[in-house]
Each structure stands twice: as structure tokens, then as C-alpha cells.
Amino acid sequence: MTGGPPxxxxxxxxxxxxxxxxxxxxxxxxxxxxxxxxxxxxxxxAEFIVWILTTNMPxxxxxxxxxxxxxxxxxxxxxxxxxxxxxxxxxxxxxTSTWLVWELSMEIRGGTLxxxxxxxxxxxxxxxxxxxxxxxxxxxxxTPVVAALIAAAGDRLAIRDPxxxxxxxxxxxxxxxxxxxxxxxxxxxAFFLESSIGVFELWLALHSILSGYLVPLDLLPxxxxxxxxxxxxxxxxxxxxxxxxxxxxxxxxxGSLAMQWMYIGLMALLGLAVWRRGVRRYVAFGG
Amino acid sequence: MSYACGVxxxxxxxxxxxxxRRPPGVWAALRSVFRRxxxxxxxxxxxxxxxxxxxxxxxxxxxxxxxxxxxKILAGLLHPTAGTVRVAGFVPFERSxxxxxxxxxxxxxxxxxxxxxxxxxxxxxxxxxxxxxxxxAEATVRELSALLEVGDLIHKPTRQLSLGExxxxxxxxxxxxxxxxxxxxxxxIGLDVSMQAKMREFIRAYNAQYGASVLLTSHxxxxxxxxxxxxxxxxxxxxxxxxxxxxLVRRVRPDKRLTFRLSAPVERAALERLAPVVSHADGQAVxxxxxxxxxxxxxxxxxxxxxxxxxxxxxxxxxxxxxxFRGAVAPASGPAPQTGDAA
Amino acid sequence: MSVVARYARLVTVQLRMSAVTAMQYRSDFLIxxxxxxxxxxxxxxxxxxxxxxxxxxxGWTFPEALVVVGCFTLxxxxxxxxxxxxxxxxxEHVRKGTLDFLLLKPVDAQFLVSTARIExxxxxDLVGGVVLLGYAFHRLGGPPxxxxxxxxxxxxxxxxxxxxxxxILVVSAAFWVVKVxxxxxxxxxxxxxxxxxxxxxxxxxxxxxxxVFPLALMTSYPAMALLGxxxxxxxxxxxxxxxxxxxxxxxxxxxxxxxxxxxxx
Numbered sequence: 001m002t003g004g005p006p007x008x009x010x011x012x013x014x015x016x017x018x019x020x021x022x023x024x025x026x027x028x029x030x031x032x033x034x035x036x037x038x039x040x041x042x043x044x045x046a047e048f049i050v051w052i053l054t055t056n057m058p059x060x061x062x063x064x065x066x067x068x069x070x071x072x073x074x075x076x077x078x079x080x081x082x083x084x085x086x087x088x089x090x091x092x093x094x095x096t097s098t099w100l101v102w103e104l105s106m107e108i109r110g111g112t113l114x115x116x117x118x119x120x121x122x123x124x125x126x127x128x129x130x131x132x133x134x135x136x137x138x139x140x141x142x143t144p145v146v147a148a149l150i151a152a153a154g155d156r157l158a159i160r161d162p163x164x165x166x167x168x169x170x171x172x173x174x175x176x177x178x179x180x181x182x183x184x185x186x187x188x189x190a191f192f193l194e195s196s197i198g199v200f201e202l203w204l205a206l207h208s209i210l211s212g213y214l215v216p217l218d219l220l221p222x223x224x225x226x227x228x229x230x231x232x233x234x235x236x237x238x239x240x241x242x243x244x245x246x247x248x249x250x251x252x253x254x255g256s257l258a259m260q261w262m263y264i265g266l267m268a269l270l271g272l273a274v275w276r277r278g279v280r281r282y283v284a285f286g287g
Numbered sequence: 288m289s290y291a292c293g294v295x296x297x298x299x300x301x302x303x304x305x306x307x308r309r310p311p312g313v314w315a316a317l318r319s320v321f322r323r324x325x326x327x328x329x330x331x332x333x334x335x336x337x338x339x340x341x342x343x344x345x346x347x348x349x350x351x352x353x354x355x356x357x358x359k360i361l362a363g364l365l366h367p368t369a370g371t372v373r374v375a376g377f378v379p380f381e382r383s384x385x386x387x388x389x390x391x392x393x394x395x396x397x398x399x400x401x402x403x404x405x406x407x408x409x410x411x412x413x414x415x416x417x418x419x420x421x422x423x424a425e426a427t428v429r430e431l432s433a434l435l436e437v438g439d440l441i442h443k444p445t446r447q448l449s450l451g452e453x454x455x456x457x458x459x460x461x462x463x464x465x466x467x468x469x470x471x472x473x474x475x476i477g478l479d480v481s482m483q484a485k486m487r488e489f490i491r492a493y494n495a496q497y498g499a500s501v502l503l504t505s506h507x508x509x510x511x512x513x514x515x516x517x518x519x520x521x522x523x524x525x526x527x528x529x530x531x532x533x534x535l536v537r538r539v540r541p542d543k544r545l546t547f548r549l550s551a552p553v554e555r556a557a558l559e560r561l562a563p564v565v566s567h568a569d570g571q572a573v574x575x576x577x578x579x580x581x582x583x584x585x586x587x588x589x590x591x592x593x594x595x596x597x598x599x600x601x602x603x604x605x606x607x608x609x610x611x612f613r614g615a616v617a618p619a620s621g622p623a624p625q626t627g628d629a630a
Numbered sequence: 631m632s633v634v635a636r637y638a639r640l641v642t643v644q645l646r647m648s649a650v651t652a653m654q655y656r657s658d659f660l661i662x663x664x665x666x667x668x669x670x671x672x673x674x675x676x677x678x679x680x681x682x683x684x685x686x687x688x689g690w691t692f693p694e695a696l697v698v699v700g701c702f703t704l705x706x707x708x709x710x711x712x713x714x715x716x717x718x719x720x721x722e723h724v725r726k727g728t729l730d731f732l733l734l735k736p737v738d739a740q741f742l743v744s745t746a747r748i749e750x751x752x753x754x755d756l757v758g759g760v761v762l763l764g765y766a767f768h769r770l771g772g773p774p775x776x777x778x779x780x781x782x783x784x785x786x787x788x789x790x791x792x793x794x795x796x797x798i799l800v801v802s803a804a805f806w807v808v809k810v811x812x813x814x815x816x817x818x819x820x821x822x823x824x825x826x827x828x829x830x831x832x833x834x835x836x837x838x839x840x841x842v843f844p845l846a847l848m849t850s851y852p853a854m855a856l857l858g859x860x861x862x863x864x865x866x867x868x869x870x871x872x873x874x875x876x877x878x879x880x881x882x883x884x885x886x887x888x889x890x891x892x893x894x895x
Contacts, residue, residue, distance in 0.1 A: 047812050050812040050813060050815070050816050051812065051815075053816055053819075054812075054815050054816050054819040055819075056819055056820070056823075057819070057822070059835075060822070060823045060826070061676075063826075063830060063831050063832070063835055064680060064687070064826060064830050065680075066832075067687055067688050067830045067832075068680060068683060068684055068687050071684070074683045074684075075683070194657065198661040198662075198664075198665070201665050201668070202665075202668065205665075205668045205669060205671070205672050208672055209672055209675050209676075214672070214675075214676050215675070215676055215679045215680075219679050219682070219683070220675065220679050221675065221678060221679065221682070224675060
């Protein structure tokens with residue numbers, strides 16, 4: 001590791017004091033953290049807009065499938081279905097993805113993580129607050145697309161059935177959590193690897209196929225789809241998306257919900273474990 | 288190209304640039320998309336001076352005075368708004384390759400050295416860019432390495448060198464093509480005291496050996512005192528003084544600093560009876576005394592106070608400058624050129 | 631030494647610097663090489679999914695679409711290997727305040743800036759592209775006729791020129807708006823749409839990708855030339871348009887530099 005500031009005397013990795021006390025501390029600090037995060041987002045609005053424009057794959061794919069479907073529908077998908085799928089996919093992607101990996105990598109490599117560790121608040125609480133604070137801005141940006149989505153394909157969407165809608169909303173929260181913890185895991189690898197960006201790109205590539213982001217799972221080659229449906233990637237995008245556009249009925253959705261929250265638990269445990277080991281190593285070697 | 292007066296000739300140089308000022312806030316940001324509000328800022332106003340070949344000149348002035356702007360105009364990095372500039376017979380901002388091969392710029396804490404590679408690779412690249420014959424380049428690197436005592440450092444990747452080592456290697460890179468004019472912009476900033484001294488020594492030696500002209504801007508008065516017999520003082524873009532440094536100090540005539548170490552506590556009033564007190568704490572007192580009253584004050588102090596140790600110093604040159612900028616020395620409407628010796 | 635010879639020598643010097651720098655980060659070579667193949671794999675999965683459903687899409691068969699992907703991969707290698715890294719370094723220079731050093735060198739600043747950094751592991755993209763093209767033409771029954779190959783190469787050269795010009799435009803923006811780092815990602819993501827034959831796009835997108843961000847010129851036209859589907863008129867128009875674009879970029883770069891040297895301090 002490149003030389004960084006001297007190691008902190010005691011690393012606050014959340015184990016100091018009782019769990020309840022640290023939770024209370026976090027709860028008190030959270031509103032302020034959110035507010036600060038919000039002003040940060042406003043300050044970085046240029047980067048934010050560029051990032052949104054970078055997320056344009058769904059529209060390109062929509063154009064392609066549109067070209068394919070002019071002669072007739074593709075499996076279950078007619079033109080309108082594709083529109084619903086990709087607009088919905090874009091919205092969900094925007095609302096749930098985070099850039100945590102880059103931030104963690106930079107902080108670990110640059111040594112600035114030490115400042116976070118010195119604070120009496122678990123760094124992950126602070127980081128999660130930062131990322132949650134970005135949601136209002138993102139919600140603002142996706143609203144026109146959501147409106148377009150409802151206008152174009154309202155009859156297909158899950159908004160008709162309140163139970164399905166409830167499952168969808170929970171799945172959305174779940175997707176955010178799952179992605180967050182996966183990012184914690186991937187970012188923590190920067191404690192051990194020279195370049196964790198390579199692992200992240202691998203994850204990105206797998207995600208783009210297996211989550212249904214580029215191609216609806218139904219239309220993928222059979223064996224790829226089979227792997228995708230049982231992978232955590234399904235829980236990150238395909239599950240909420242297909243529930244939203246009516247491709248999963250209530251029974252299937254509830255099954256996916258169970259799988260999603262199982263994965264969340266798994267990723268949380270794994271991510272936090274790697275994080276803790278990483279912090280110990282970071283502190284021991286002075287970053 | 289022949290030049291009558293000197294290697295740097297500046298006449299009525301002015302530089303004004305428009306700055307876009309925008310108050311903070313979201314509304315202002317939106318408005319600025321449609322209507323930009325710019326203000327003119329005059330960085331340099333009506334500057335004139337000549338510098339002869341082989342001279343060492345220091346540019347002094349407070350922050351934002353226009354020193355760096357002037358230097359950049361001389362190096363061809365900025366276009367002046369008005370006035371004429373000639374360096375080594377060329378018009379700098381035309382940036383002709385022949386001109387660029389005559390000059391070099393060294394900036395403190397900014398390097399041209401390639402980060403991931405050893406300095407020797409940067410030297411190889413500069414050799415190709417400046418079209419220096421291989422033998423000449425190797426000889427120059429050898430000579431300068433010896434002068435700067437870098438030894439084998441030029442073969443270590445730049446990122447592994449300390450700041451001082453990097454600056455040494457940076458100097459070699461900057462001088463590889465044996466330029467005739469050296470522009471040094473705050474070259475010793477951030478370096479430790481011994482490193483600063485070594486750099487000053489090197490620049491003196493280089494100037495003496497190769498006759499290159501040196502234009503230096505610095506915050507550290509020590510740089511200027513040690514290196515530049517002639518100073519050009521700039522404030523708010525205007526020339527305040529141009530001439531011999533020692534003469535300047537004599538002109539401003541600041542009071543001397545008298546520092547006592549006391550063996551027993553002394554009341555401030557007792558000290559104030561002697562001379563105005565600058566500081567008084569923990570057995571040490573500093574008084575400020577006019578040079579003509581120095582003798583009487585010292586004698587009075589020695590006889591009335593329990594003094595263990597005593598020293599008389601010139602005040603920090605910053606004070607001299609502050610006096611100057613406060614207008615304590617009325618500047619003539621034009622410069623008072625007393626060209627000091629080049630040594 | 632004549633100007634051309636001098637600049638040729640400087641190119642070799644810069645190439646050597648980049649190669650030596652790359653050797654410092656050897657592990658990256660394998661990782662980034664593997665990444666290229668990974669993304670190629672992703673593209674293949676998507677292509678296969680699409681062509682599972684139909685034999686032709688807007689008049690393009692699967693092997694023909696592969697030709698476009700092949701040309702795209704070649705161009706991507708050049709973009710990410712030579713154009714992007716060099717021009718990103720300008721943004722870094724502007725931010726660190728070391729651009730002045732470039733301007734002080736007795737060499738054209740645009741040249742220095744454009745050859746500053748080359749990433750040799752991107753040669754994997756070139757390999758991948760050639761392999762794809764080989765496979766595609768094997769499926770199509772045979773290699774393209776030599777005159778078609780020549781036309782395609784010429785168009786690819788124009789495409790590189792347009793790519794480079796686009797990047798110069800982005801970088802020139804860095805003189806006005808320093809925070810341009812993310813634009814390299816935006817550029818890359820827009821460029822990704824070049825995987826697909828231009829006729830897939832309609833309306834606004836088709837217009838944008840033909841005239842505003844001329845992906846058509848960079849990937850589809852060379853592919854169409856290889857397949858003999860490009861009319862001479864279109865090819866010439868593309869070439870002329872590309873040259874005009876490049877001259878415009880040079881003009882804007884000079885304006886940007888003029889801005890930097892007149893208004894900065």
C-alpha cells in the first residue's frame with residue numbers, strides 16, 4: 001500500500017461499546033448525515049448528470065429489440081412490452097446502483113479511510129447515509145421516465161394489484177440493500193488486492209447479462225437464463241423489474257422475495273466480515 | 288539576433304483579464320448559464336524594466352501582486368493585454384521553437400518529470416524534444432548531477448523520491464538544453480531549510496558557470512537575499528522598486544530587533560521604558576529599536592536588566608516589505624534603477 | 631532534421647515511454663486483457679439472444695452483424711489504447727497546473743498531448759477484433775475482395791480521425807470546464823452503441839449516431855465496405871465529412887489553447 005497517514009490508535013469498526021449504543025449514536029447522526037449528503041449531491045450535480053447520461057444501455061437495447069419486434073412479437077414480448085421492460089429497467093437501475101466501490105477503493109488506497117475510522121461512527125453508516133441522500137435527486141430525475149412508463153404501458157404494470165405493488169416496493173428496497181452490501185464486499189477487496197477495479201468490472205459484466213439488464217432473462221440462451229434465475233443478480237434487477245411489468249405473478253414474486261432476502265443476509269454477513277478483516281489489516285499496516 | 292539593451296526587455300506591459308464571478312447558490316448557478324457576469328482584473332499595469340545577460344533578478348511582492356503573471360508572460364504562456372515584451376530577442380507569446388529552446392521554467396511543487404518512470408527517462412524525452420545531441424545531453428546530466436549530488440537517484444522512479452530529491456532531478460530536466468534564461472517561480476516552496484540552501488547554491492553556481500540569466504519569484508526573502516543582488520518589487524501589478532536589494536533595505540531603514548534572555552522576571556513597563564516591546568514572555572523579550580538609538584538602548588538595558596543573553600538582528604525581510612507596501616517609503620513615480628553588480 | 635522525420639522520431643520516443651510505463655504495472659496487462667475478452671463475451675451473448683429470434687434484423691444477418699462487432703472491437707482498441715489515455719492526461723495536467731510545461735516545449739502542444747500515453751494491453755482488443763472478423767467471414771463463405779478491404783481500411787482511418795477529433799473537442803472543453811473527467815466514461819458508453827449496425831437505429835438516434843456522434847462512420851461504414859454494401863457516394867461523403875470534422879476539431883483546440891493562455895494566471 002502507498003504510504004498514508006499514521007494508523008489510528010483505535011479503529012472504530014463498530015465493535016466499540018455495546019451494539020445498542022452504537023445504533024443509537026448512528027440514529028442520532030443519521031439525519032445530519034443525510035442533509036450533508038444531499039448538499040454534496042447538489043454540489044456534484046455535473047458529475048451526476050454525466051453519470052445518468054452514461055446509463056444509456058437500456059435505450060440502445062430498446063432500439064434493437066424494437067427493430068426485431070417490428071415483424072412480430074418475440075416470445076412474450078411485443079413492442080410495448082419491450083418499452084415497459086427497458087424503461088422500468090432504467091428506472092430501477094438508477095434508483096438502486098451505487099458508486100461505493102470506487103469511493104472505498106480510493107479511500108483505502110489514498111489512506112483517507114483513516115479519517116473515517118477515527119470518528120465514533122461506523123464508516124459504513126456514514127457511507128450509506130451519503131448514498132441514501134442521493135435518492136431524492138435520483139427520484140426527481142426518474143420521475144419523467146416513470147410517467148412515460150405509465151403512459152406507455154400502464155395496463156401491464158403491477159400498480160393495479162396492491163399486493164403485487166407492495167411486493168415490488170419491498171423488492172426495490174431489497175435490491176438497494178443487496179447491491180449496497182455487495183459493493184461493501186467488492187470495495188473491501190481493495191484492502192487485500194492491488195487493484196479491486198478488475199473484480200468490479202468482472203461483476204459489472206456478469207451483472208449486465210445475468211440480471212436481465214441487457215436482455216430479458218426469457219430471451220437469453222436457455223442455460224444462461226437458468227444460471228441467472230438462481231443467482232443474486234436476479235434479486236438485484238430482474239426480480240423487481242419483472243414484478244413491475246407483470247412478468248411474475250404473486251406466487252413467483254413471493255418466492256423471489258424469499259430468495260432476495262436470503263441473499264441480502266448472505267451478502268451482509270460476507271461483506272461485513274471481509275470489511276472487518278480488511279480494516280484490521282489496514283490498521284495493522286498503517287494503510 | 289542581436290539585442291542592444293539586454294536579454295529581457297519589457298516596456299509598458301499590462302495584463303488585464305476578465306474573471307467570471309458567481310455568487311454561490313442554485314439560483315445564481317442557473318442564471319449564470321444564461322448571463323455571465325465578468326469583471327476585469329488588472330494583474331499587471333504598466334510594467335517596464337530591462338535585464339542584462341547573466342543577471343540574477345528577484346521579483347518580490349505580496350500574494351496576487353502579479354509576479355507569477357509577469358513571469359508567465361515572459362515565458363510566453365500568457366498573452367499581454369498591452370505593451371511590448373522581448374526575451375532573448377524573441378516575442379515570447381509567439382512561442383517559436385527557437386525561443387522555447389532558450390528558456391526554461393521551474394515551478395515549485397509542480398514537476399515535469401514523468402511520475403511512474405525514473406527521471407532519466409524524462410531526460411531522454413527532453414533530449415528528443417529539444418534536439419540536444421546525445422553526447423552533450425549526457426555530459427550535461429553528468430555535470431549537473433555532480434553539482435546537485437543526486438548520484439543514482441535519476442534511475443529510481445520519480446514517485447519513490449522525496450520532494451527535495453525530486454526538485455533536484457527536476458532542475459536537471461529543466462536545464463538539459465542549457466537555456467539562456469531561467470524562470471524560477473517559487474522554486475524552494477515546501478522544501479526544508481537545508482534543501483533550500485542547496486538549491487540557492489546550485490543556482491548561483493549555474494549562473495556563474497554558464498552565464499544564464501535568472502529571474503526568480505519567491506516568498507522566501509532568504510532566497511532573494513542570497514541569490515539576487517537586484518530586485519524588482521511589484522505590488523498590485525505596479526512596479527514599486529527596481530534596483531539594488533541592499534539599497535532598498537537601507538532606504539526603508541527598519542528598526543533593529545533586540546532580543547534579550549532574562550534570568551529573572553521583569554515587568555513589561557521596565558522594558559517599555561527602553562524601547563517599544565514586540566514580545567515578552569517566559570524570560571525572553573524582544574524590543575524594536577531605531578538603528579541610531581541602538582547603542583544607548585543596549586547600554587541602558589545591560590545596566591538595568593538581568594540579562595543573560597542578548598542579540599541584535601535585522602528584522603525579517605517581510606517587515607521591510609510590509610513597510611514598503613504600506614507606502615512608508617514613498618515610491619518615486621518611476622522606478623529608481625540603481626543597477627547593482629551582477630555578482 | 632525535417633519536420634516529419636522529427637515528429638516521427640518523437641512518436642517512437644513517446645511509444646517507448648508508454649511501453650516502459652506499462653511494464654511498471656505488469657499485472658494490469660493480464661487483467662485488462664482479460665477484461666476485453668469478457669466484454670466481448672457479453673456482446674456475443676446479446677447478439678446470440680437477438681439472432682436466436684430472427685434470421686435477419688433490419689437486413690443484417692448474424693455473420694454480417696459480427697462484422698460490425700469486429701470493426702467496433704478494433705476501433706475500441708484504438709480508442710481506449712491510444713486516444714483516451716493520452717487526452718485524459720490533458721485533463722490531469724489542467725487540474726494539476728502542469729499544462730504549462732507542455733506549452734513550454736518546442737513541439738506542437740496538440741501532438742505532445744495526443745501521444746502522451748498509450749496502453750499496450752489494448753492490443754488484445756485488436757486481436758479480438760481480427761479473430762471476430764475472421765470467424766464472421768468464414769461463416770460468410772470467404773474473405774472480402776481486396777478492393778473492399780482497401781476501402782474498409784481507408785474508412786477506418788477516417789473513423790480513427792473522427793474519433794480523435796471528437797476527443798479533442800471533449801478535451802478542449804477541459805480548458806473551460808475543468809471537471810471533465812467523467813466525460814471519458816460518457817464517451818465510452820456512447821461509443822458502445824457502435825456495436826450495432828447503424829440501420830438498427832431510427833429517427834433521432836439514427837441522426838445522432840450518423841451526424842452528431844458519427845458512430846456510423848466509425849464502425850458501420852467500414853463493415854459495410856467489407857461486405858460490399860456501401861455505395862461509393864456514401865463512402866466519399868463519409869470521408870469528406872470526417873476530414874471536415876477533424877479540421878474543425880483542430881480549430882477548436884487552438885481556440886481553447888488561446889483561451890487558456892489569455893485568461894489564466
